[in-house]
Amino acid sequence: MKKQILFIWYSQTGQLSNMVHSLASGFDKEHCEIDYCQYKFEKRFPFPWTKRYFFNQMPEGVLGIPFEIDEQPIVFKEKYDLIIFAYQPWFLHPSLPSMSIIKNDKIQKVLKNTPVITLIGARNMWLHAQEKIKEYLCEAQANLVGNIVLVDSAKNLASMFTVQRWMFKGKKDAYFIFPPAGINELEIQNLYRLTPLIEQNLQSTNFENLQSKLLDAKALQVKPQLIPLEQRGVTNFRKFAKWIYEGGDKNSENRYKREWVFSFLLPKVATLLSPITFISNKIKALINKDKLLKDKAYFESVLFISNKF
Ligand SMILES: Cc1cc2nc3c(=O)[nH]c(=O)nc-3n(C[C@H](O)[C@H](O)[C@H](O)COP(=O)(O)O)c2cc1C
Incomplete structure (x- = not known):
């Protein structure tokens, strides 16, 4: 068959x-x-x-x-x-x-x-x-x-x-x-x-x-240096999502104003933080090598541990 x-x-x-x-x-x-x-x-x-x-x-x-x-x-x-x-x-x-x-x-x-x-x-x-x-x-x-x-x-x-x-x-x-x-x-x-x-x-x-x-x-x-960058992003996105969502209906002007703040900040913060975080993560990776390698192995697997982020 x-x-x-x-x-x-x-x-x-x-x-x-x-x-x-x-x-x-x-x-x-x-x-x-x-x-x-x-x-x-x-x-x-x-x-x-x-x-x-x-x-x-x-x-x-x-x-x-x-x-x-x-x-x-x-x-x-x-x-x-x-x-x-x-x-x-x-x-x-x-x-x-x-x-x-x-x-x-x-x-x-x-x-x-x-x-x-x-x-x-x-x-x-x-x-x-x-x-x-x-x-x-x-x-x-x-x-x-x-x-x-x-x-x-x-x-x-x-x-x-x-x-x-x-x-x-x-x-x-x-x-x-x-x-x-x-x-x-x-x-x-x-x-x-x-x-x-x-x-x-x-x-x-x-x-x-x-x-x-x-x-x-x-x-x-999995690139270990991107793990902390993504973790930080997720925390911030959750906060912004909640704040914008509470701003009103999907098409309301109030919600739009909040979306505008997010859209203004996101590319600037991401571009500015990317090289800074890259260097600080390299340093952290050296100090925290074992933890980061464990995380890398987890994210490359099909295991699921809830609330890993
Ligand atoms: C609204 C939006 C947000 C995105 N955010 C991410 C992201 O967080 N991480 C990522 O790796 N790619 C992100 N991308 C890129 C997409 O994952 C994808 O590679 C791209 O949109 C092409 O996918 P498609 O096959 O649907 O055209 C984003 C794309 C869009 C449209």
Whole structure:
């Protein structure tokens, strides 16, 4: 009998869709049958973004308040041998559409008692988003067996500029001293190299060693210096999200004023703090090496300890 696989995802610019199709292309079609469940919220999240609308999405995403999904793009089978849930982080949390998808009753039901691999396409900060996804998978009684992550090829500070130009102007190409925005095309195309590793475990219905095989194959990499940077960001985002959300209705002027404060501060603080924190984190890393290496090993695993952040 063919193994049944389901891919579930949303992608705004198509980057994550390319990752999904690259990974899916590696499955042996004689032994596997794949269903694709792609959500397209084109009206709700037009691309490129306006600044106002971009920051307007932050509070609900950070506070984990989903929007109602009225339509399922495909009719699922009742049971799958493997589900690949692909998503992107927004504001250090699972993106608002991905969070709304994974919290949806029908999706929770199909995830139940099923092995799940997460596939992440991010700029470079996905650790906390993955902790939230682990939490939602636990709620669904799903079994996380693997995680694959691709991030932008540019360094943290450079990608902060390239991602803004991409999101607000729709321009992805290299400019001035900056490389192209987003994940390297070749890395996306090469994702299918990981599929045979997954398929070995799928055929033996034992996923125990999958994540360590994926790690050996460099399917993800945690940069220890980014852990404290992300931890600080999450704390601040939560405070801002609560404050903005309490400012009133999603379209109210009062809430907009609060969003404006956040949008004014975020790029400046992030750009200013990035090099300072980079140096202070290097020092901390030397003093606190063991703890940071333990954290790195945890974030590279599929284990879930609640409130790690
Ligand atoms: C509103 C918004 C916030 C984002 N925040 C993050 C983030 O916190 N961490 C990160 O690594 N990438 C972040 N990104 C980049 C996305 O994770 C993703 O790489 C990019 O949007 C392309 O995804 P797509 O396949 O949906 O087009 C953000 C993108 C958007 C639109």
